[in-house]
Amino acid sequence: xxxxxxxxxxxxxxxxxxxxxxxxxxxxxxxxxxxxxxxxxxxxxxxxxxxxxxxxxxxxxxxxxxxxxxxxxxxxxxxxxxxxxxxxxxxxxxxxxxxxxxxxxxxxxxxxxxxxxxxxxxxxxxxxxxxxxxxxxxxxxxxxxxxxxxxxxxxxxxxxxxxxxxxxxxxxxxxxxxxxxxxxx
Amino acid sequence: xxxxxxxxxxxxxxxxxxxxxxxxxxxxxxxxxxxxxxxxxxxxxxxxxxxxxxxxxxxxxxxxxxxxxxxxxxxxxxxxx
Numbered sequence: 001x002x003x004x005x006x007x008x009x010x011x012x013x014x015x016x017x018x019x020x021x022x023x024x025x026x027x028x029x030x031x032x033x034x035x036x037x038x039x040x041x042x043x044x045x046x047x048x049x050x051x052x053x054x055x056x057x058x059x060x061x062x063x064x065x066x067x068x069x070x071x072x073x074x075x076x077x078x079x080x081x082x083x084x085x086x087x088x089x090x091x092x093x094x095x096x097x098x099x100x101x102x103x104x105x106x107x108x109x110x111x112x113x114x115x116x117x118x119x120x121x122x123x124x125x126x127x128x129x130x131x132x133x134x135x136x137x138x139x140x141x142x143x144x145x146x147x148x149x150x151x152x153x154x155x156x157x158x159x160x161x162x163x164x165x166x167x168x169x170x171x172x173x174x175x176x177x178x179x180x181x182x183x184x185x
Numbered sequence: 186x187x188x189x190x191x192x193x194x195x196x197x198x199x200x201x202x203x204x205x206x207x208x209x210x211x212x213x214x215x216x217x218x219x220x221x222x223x224x225x226x227x228x229x230x231x232x233x234x235x236x237x238x239x240x241x242x243x244x245x246x247x248x249x250x251x252x253x254x255x256x257x258x259x260x261x262x263x264x265x266x
Contacts, residue, residue, distance in 0.1 A: 011204065047204045047245065079203035101265075119206060119263070131248060133206060 004147055005067040006054040008139075009086050010076035013046040013129075015136030019076070020052035022140045022158050027056040029154035034061045049080050056149060072146060075099060076118070076135050087111065095146050097182075099135055104185035114184040116142050121181070125174040141175025142182040152179045192229050193243040201228070205246030207261040209239055215258035222250035222259060 006023060010016030017039040024037035039052040053067040069089045073096045075081065087096060087109060096111050098104075099118040107113045122133035137159055144152040156172040163171055193201075216236050223231045230244040231237050239250075251259040 047201065048198070077204075079205070082203055083199055123263075 002058060003061070004056040004072070004149060005070045006056075006072045006074060006143075007067050007070040008050075008052040008054070008074045008076060009080055009084060010050050010052070010136075011046070011080060012041065012044065012048045012050050013132060014050070014076045015134050016050045016052040016076055018162075019074070019136035019140050020054040022137065022155070022162065023054045023143060023150075024056070025161065026140070026155040026158035027054075027150055029157050030150050032056050032149055033058050036061055036063075040066060049084055056147075058149070070094060072097065072143070074139055074143070076139055097139065097142055097146065099139055104183050107185075112185065114142065114146060114182055116178050116182045118142075118178055121174050121177045125170050125177070127170060127174055137171040138174045138178035141178040145179060145182050145184070152176065155179075190229075192232065193240065200242045201245050202242045205241075205244065205264045207246045207248060208241070208264045209244065209246065209248070209251055210260045210262050211237065211239060212258045212260065215256045217256055217258075219255060221253045221255065225249050225253045 008016040008019050020037040024035040027035045034057045036055040041050040042048060055061050069091055071091055071094050073086055073090050075086050075098050078098055078100050090111060094111055095114060097114045100115050101117040102115060104113040104115045118135035118138040119133050121138040122135050127134050141155055144150045144155060155175050159172045159175060160168040213236055222237050223233055227249060228243050228245060230240040248261050251261050
């Protein structure tokens with residue numbers, strides 16, 4: 001895989017932007033040569049739909065545009081699927097990761113579907129900010145299962161680098177939980 | 186003089202009910218009709234009928250009503266998605 005492109009869909013305050021950043025630094029830890037992570041959003045406000053992009057490559061990346069045809073789409077909040085077309089541009093052999101307690105068999109999409117109850121994991125691990133469970137670290141923890149240029153250890157390392165002490169440990173544990181619980185159709 | 190009360194309407198963000206992670210569940214039996222939930226709801230998503238009724242099209246699940254309720258008749262449960 002020379003170039004892997006990932007799009008994160010979430011809501012303001014859920015951590016889609018941070019998820020892209022964590023993925024990029026984890027990919028560097030995994031030995032990739034070049035990474036990018038950048039967001040795009042309209043209103044900077046809790047609840048507004050947010051898109052964040054990540055690119056991972058084993059050679060230098062010269063692209064500077066938004067990601068229009070991702071290999072992986074990650075949906076942090078399935079509620080936005082009513083208003084946003086999350087499969088837009090997703091490659092035919094691409095994967096979509098959904099944060100839902102449902103099994104992937106219940107989701108009808110012409111792509112490889114993977115589901116994980118990241119909200120449940122965040123509540124269990126007490127990763128809450130202002131009473132809202134933050135699902136970004138668990139959801140990034142699922143990606144090593146779906147990408148061969150990424151390891152769960154490097155994701156945990158990237159999380160521990162970003163948050164020091166107890167918070168980092170909790171988030172890393174949540175990422176590992178999600179890694180183990182991911183269901184793929 | 187009549188006081189004007191605003192209720193939420195569909196705006197640029199559409200129906201904001203899909204934002205919920207937690208859903209307020211109203212148990213009628215304990216309600217003492219103090220209307221604190223109606224006063225404190227930041228979205229105006231609670232209306233005064235016989236009992237308070239929650240408009241789930243616009244409730245964002247912030248939990249303020251459950252927090253303010255003196256008899257804990259509103260309970261926050263997880264939203265099914």
